[in-house]
Amino acid sequence: MIPKLLSFLCFRLCVSQRDIRGDGSLPKPSLTAWPSSVLSAQSNVILRCWTPTRGVDFILRKGGTILSVPKSRESTEGLAEFHLNDLKGSQAGEYTCEYYRKGSPDISSQRSDVLLLLVTGYLPKPSLRVYHQVKVTAGEKVTLQCQMPDRLFMPIMFALLKAGTSLPIQYRSPTGRETDFSLEDLTGSDTGNYSCMYYQPRAPFQASDPSNQLEILVTDWPGNASGDYTQGNLIRLGLGALLMVIMAALLFEAWYSPKESPSGS
Numbered sequence: 001m002i003p004k005l006l007s008f009l010c011f012r013l014c015v016s017q018r019d020i021r022g023d024g025s026l027p028k029p030s031l032t033a034w035p036s037s038v039l040s041a042q043s044n045v046i047l048r049c050w051t052p053t054r055g056v057d058f059i060l061r062k063g064g065t066i067l068s069v070p071k072s073r074e075s076t077e078g079l080a081e082f083h084l085n086d087l088k089g090s091q092a093g094e095y096t097c098e099y100y101r102k103g104s105p106d107i108s109s110q111r112s113d114v115l116l117l118l119v120t121g122y123l124p125k126p127s128l129r130v131y132h133q134v135k136v137t138a139g140e141k142v143t144l145q146c147q148m149p150d151r152l153f154m155p156i157m158f159a160l161l162k163a164g165t166s167l168p169i170q171y172r173s174p175t176g177r178e179t180d181f182s183l184e185d186l187t188g189s190d191t192g193n194y195s196c197m198y199y200q201p202r203a204p205f206q207a208s209d210p211s212n213q214l215e216i217l218v219t220d221w222p223g224n225a226s227g228d229y230t231q232g233n234l235i236r237l238g239l240g241a242l243l244m245v246i247m248a249a250l251l252f253e254a255w256y257s258p259k260e261s262p263s264g265s
Helices: 002-014 222-256
Strands: 030-034 038-040 045-050 056-062 079-084 093-101 104-108 115-120 127-130 135-137 142-147 157-162 170-172 178-183 192-199 214-219
Touching: 030 093, 030 115, 045 056, 045 093, 045 115, 056 079, 079 093, 115 192, 127 192, 127 214, 142 157, 142 192, 157 178, 170 178
Parallel strands: 038 115, 135 214
Antiparallel strands: 030 045, 045 079, 056 093, 093 104, 093 115, 127 142, 142 178, 157 170, 157 192, 192 214
């Protein structure tokens, strides 16, 4: 009885009750890549594992294997940065991270969602084209088609990339040598340079070079352009109505004001 009680007290002291889930594990952290999860060979990338839980140690895994990679010191906010330098094709794959309380390695978090790291340049570059036009109006839809040079007889996936984002914005299975990506309800924030690539969704995770970039320009609604004119017309109508009221008031005053007699009396 006493050993069980001591064990329970240690558990309560070592782990904050608010961090414990119903199954006894800590909440899963998030794993992100900077500057991107899609990089060329010999690039450098930082994998950032973050949790709001403080005072923890972190583990990085590739598949089911725990990695020993250079790591920056954890911040007080629960952040670890794992540095992968001079990337090679063998480093492409599925990464996760987890954490545990210092001094309590048996109490660990759930694993993060999988981050797919792709190293490009191992398959021929695809091409990207847009249906209709690259200049579209906000609220409209644009379709982009990505096509590989030759059909590959192995499982592949296509990914749509946008410059400035750290992850692909869409994934699609191929239809023969190609696939279509749809961008719907476009806004000004969708303006940018897009490219596409394809890759093996399983080991060895070989990936193509990205296609040449294609610029998409999203303009405002036509109604927005005429909004200023409408507002100007309303202002002019209001001023015209005010002028008519003033003129009517002056005429009313002139008509009903006393008139002087010819004698001046």
